Amino acid sequence: MELRHLRYFIAVAEEGNFRRAAERVGIAQPPLSSQIKDLEEDVGAQLFRRLPRGAALTEAGEAFLSEVQVVFGQIEYAKKMALRGAAGESGRLRVGFTGSAAFNDAVPKIIRSFRRAYPRVELTLVELNTVQLLEQLRHRSIDAIFIRPGPKAPEGLTVTSLPEDAMMVVVPSGHRLASEYAIPLNALKDEPLVLHSRALGPDLYDEIIDACRRVGFDPIIGQVSPQITSIANLVAVELGVSIVPAPLSNVNVPGVVFLPLVGDAPRARLALATHPDDHSVVTRNFREQVRANIRSKSMQNDR
Amino acid sequence: MELRHLRYFIAVAEEGNFRRAAERVGIAQPPLSSQIKDLEEDVGAQLFRRLPRGAALTEAGEAFLSEVQVVFGQIEYAKKMALRGAAGESGRLRVGFTGSAAFNDAVPKIIRSFRRAYPRVELTLVELNTVQLLEQLRHRSIDAIFIRPGPKAPEGLTVTSLPEDAMMVVVPSGHRLASEYAIPLNALKDEPLVLHSRALGPDLYDEIIDACRRVGFDPIIGQVSPQITSIANLVAVELGVSIVPAPLSNVNVPGVVFLPLVGDAPRARLALATHPDDHSVVTRNFREQVRANIRSKSMQNDR
């Protein structure tokens, strides 16, 4: 059976007359009769009752018609969806981000604006540490990740840099530095530093250590935090002080004070990375959306 | 576009390889490439990304596939429904009946058993008077009717006779005959007779008048009832007595008594009529069901 058979069948059913139906579908009557006959053989039932004056649907034909009419609509819909897919307006996008990136207000803003622009794209969000994110991205089980990279971009990935975040010092409320407005980095040289495990995010870890060394001291590593987001909580119970990306100060943790750094300070870079072999239109659109957001953000024109 | 294109497309999508897909659909690889190309042109988007090692669906292809897969299932379903339709297992049946036929217990029993046997047939029930029923049947806007015909069957219709009902006399509770067990018809010769309008059911009307004449009197026509089913109510308010098909005595009307007739009495024939040009399998099945019910009823083997 071919769609042709169904087109002809519907024409005859609607015209109730082979000759007119033939004219309508643009062929002569005899081949139409022949095609209908073929269809009836395929279906296994007579679809029309041939009358001296036209043709009427049998019950089999009625039943067949009512089911078959939707086929063409379905195919049209399939074509439409294919075009949408080609435009990246539908599909799937799996986005990963580190805990520290999540608190950067640009990231949720980007996610929101993408969702508005492509509401038919099925969006999955995953929070993992940087190492896991990079691994998943290489396996193509995630399409795009927000990470905090080191001074040089990760190799073998397509990277789009986002505006850097400042870093802030976190000290317990009762700490001697708590009342300062801003402090230089080397004010921390005798303080035990609460840091996340290097294995979770080596670049940000190294950035902090390197910055300390640049200003002339080797930091004392205190408690190791299992997640970046819980550093403030460890500081609150006076296990040390820490240095975190500024957006983390948005989290309200009682018992800690966030202080800006002056002078040479570590940088919290933020970047979007995608797989270089990923030519998916959805991913491309997402990267484009990120760039558009960077532009509008730098113009203070977001939302 | 033809179904062939979709079959080929699905094969390539599932195999991820033109050569294997070609083998699977039983053609050579070059024509397969050509057909897919035609399909892509028709859809207006590239459906496959041709890789050095096989072919992968593009996003357009993914979207197209997910919509197109149901098409073949739909067509198979259409074929199945066509065969069901051919067997009279689906379709529509419009059944009409007169008010007096509705109270014959055979009629609802037949409807019920047909519904059980052909649950997919869409059954419509209409209650009208005999004249209207006949008219609708001739226009083919009803498929089958239960009527109370005269001594000779209506002409130009396919008629199946059902068992006759006895007729009973209805008198007000306070009537002088109310205490009898059974009465002869001519006991009513001086009583005004409540009858339905002759226009609603001329055959039953004539049958009653004729029976009275056979036993030697011309009945006095009293109140004319707009419907057969309300005759008992008119009798209850002492507008006269009446003669009705026995099944109507099942209706509980306070203030009336139903009495059997002895000797020569009018007959309440019951018949199913269908249109002779109606070769619908559903209608045929319904007639068959009626005959089966008559047989089982005569054996007291119903339900």
Place this chain on the structure above:
DNA sequence: TTATTGTGATATCCCTTATGTATCAGTTAG
């Protein structure tokens, strides 16, 4: 009745087009 008209079915030829064969161009492995 007979003639006419309109219906779908049949017979036959033709030509479009789907398919097959041979081959090419590109990439990946060994």
Place this chain on the structure above:
DNA sequence: CTAACTGATACATAAGGGATATCACAATAA
């Protein structure tokens, strides 16, 4: 580099969808 895959291209072939002419049948008109 060669061998072995991949899909694309060029061209020949033949299957079959379609056109034309005609038939058989029924309803209608004359």
